[in-house]
Amino acid sequence: MLGAREFNFDGLVGPSHNYAGLSFGNVASFNNVRSASNPRQAALQGLAKMRALAQRGFAQALLPPQARPNFRMLRAIGFSGTDADVVAQAWRDAPVILACAYSAAPMWTANAATVSPSADTLDGRVHFTSANLNNKLHRSEEHRQATRTLRAIFADQERFVVHDALPPTPAFGDEGAANHTRLAREHGSAGVEFFVYGRVEFDPSAPFPKKYPARQTLEASQAIARLHGLNPAQVVFAQQNPAVIDQGVFHNDVIAVGNGNVLFYHEQAFADEQETLAALRVAMENVDAGLTAIRVDSADVPVADAVASYLFNSQLLSKPDGKMALVVPHECHENPAVARYLGQLTASGGPVDELVEFDLRQSMRNGGGPACLRLRVVLTDEEARAMHQGVIMTEALYARLVPWVEKHYRDRIEPKDLADPQLAIECMAALEDLETILGLPGLYDLS
Numbered sequence: 001m002l003g004a005r006e007f008n009f010d011g012l013v014g015p016s017h018n019y020a021g022l023s024f025g026n027v028a029s030f031n032n033v034r035s036a037s038n039p040r041q042a043a044l045q046g047l048a049k050m051r052a053l054a055q056r057g058f059a060q061a062l063l064p065p066q067a068r069p070n071f072r073m074l075r076a077i078g079f080s081g082t083d084a085d086v087v088a089q090a091w092r093d094a095p096v097i098l099a100c101a102y103s104a105a106p107m108w109t110a111n112a113a114t115v116s117p118s119a120d121t122l123d124g125r126v127h128f129t130s131a132n133l134n135n136k137l138h139r140s141e142e143h144r145q146a147t148r149t150l151r152a153i154f155a156d157q158e159r160f161v162v163h164d165a166l167p168p169t170p171a172f173g174d175e176g177a178a179n180h181t182r183l184a185r186e187h188g189s190a191g192v193e194f195f196v197y198g199r200v201e202f203d204p205s206a207p208f209p210k211k212y213p214a215r216q217t218l219e220a221s222q223a224i225a226r227l228h229g230l231n232p233a234q235v236v237f238a239q240q241n242p243a244v245i246d247q248g249v250f251h252n253d254v255i256a257v258g259n260g261n262v263l264f265y266h267e268q269a270f271a272d273e274q275e276t277l278a279a280l281r282v283a284m285e286n287v288d289a290g291l292t293a294i295r296v297d298s299a300d301v302p303v304a305d306a307v308a309s310y311l312f313n314s315q316l317l318s319k320p321d322g323k324m325a326l327v328v329p330h331e332c333h334e335n336p337a338v339a340r341y342l343g344q345l346t347a348s349g350g351p352v353d354e355l356v357e358f359d360l361r362q363s364m365r366n367g368g369g370p371a372c373l374r375l376r377v378v379l380t381d382e383e384a385r386a387m388h389q390g391v392i393m394t395e396a397l398y399a400r401l402v403p404w405v406e407k408h409y410r411d412r413i414e415p416k417d418l419a420d421p422q423l424a425i426e427c428m429a430a431l432e433d434l435e436t437i438l439g440l441p442g443l444y445d446l447s
Ligand SMILES: N=C(N)NCCC[C@H](NC(=O)CCC(=O)O)C(=O)O
Pocket: 018, 019, 020, 021, 022, 023, 026, 029, 030, 103, 105, 108, 110, 111, 139, 178, 251, 253, 254, 366, 367, 368, 369, 371, 372, 373
């Protein structure tokens, strides 16, 4: 398995990107409710990040947006007639549900699926499980298209398996890779899969947050480890600290990130820090690796600053020289405590020696930082050749996607614009063109 690389599949922001305040527990989404969005800028910001990382030699690909509005859902709850009728009725009777149907949340592909590389799985295939995202209405149907998309890209069943989402019930609340970290000596060697959950459905004595929902359950994480055929000696389950969920840490990737043998985390991330680290160290020994833990103290970066800046929603990327770059949003630079901390981190002589900063403000205002925007897929060279090549970020693809965005995307969406039947037509037209650009005819079920 040597020669494996980590591909980051970023979500291409869809043409209906808007701020509807749909994610209770996600502070940014709530704070920006009903403000005007700029879908064109959002998509271009995302593309600029993908391009810059591809130019640096990192393996970069994309996952396409989903069809919006979700007419299937709107019709399933009783809106009927032509598409324009459906939009008009929904706008009149249930504008929040119309906003759910229009959500561009699939851009946060960290929530698309959980992925286990072939080095970790019993059958030697790369396993994906689409996340059911059943905690939020606007995300609860994403798994249908996510499964379809992943099966189109990873179609070779000898090498890949894409599992359906877990049963969509609270016991199996699953948010995908946002609560899953893989630690390993190097990408290609056997690794430890680290699942962080927010609550336990069937243990009333387990702690849980009081104010905001815990989206990921232990039962869901265990189901995925089973489905993927992971070796129990290489799996760690740990509970997220419920107190930080109540401070806006709605996924573990808002308070911790791992790569290679490094875990970069806030001291308040886990319900039991020492037990979690001890379990990780034992599991890492089972794959002949040692854990390097970089702990950020509350005295240096309070949880509120971590949430506001998205310090931990960064991408930790391995460079050819063995060091790591931390890909952070612009907000980290603007937060004095975080900026000071990052200066120390990169000067410390530790594994992280470089910061790469991006302006992702459009996504950030909905609670999505660099790490939310990407799904990590470790692939051997052979597996990389076997996947669909049209989604790999190249200069040529970038050069086709920028004019595509400029042609199809609005530069402003306010809440009232969701009532405009023309917006639905524009979204469809964009996706039809995208199928061609990506070489994925039939990607969408537009019937
Ligand atoms: N941390 C990770 N991996 N992902 C971030 C997801 C942000 C997303 N925001 C939203 O869905 C806001 C949509 C709105 O309010 O319009 C969410 O809360 O699920």
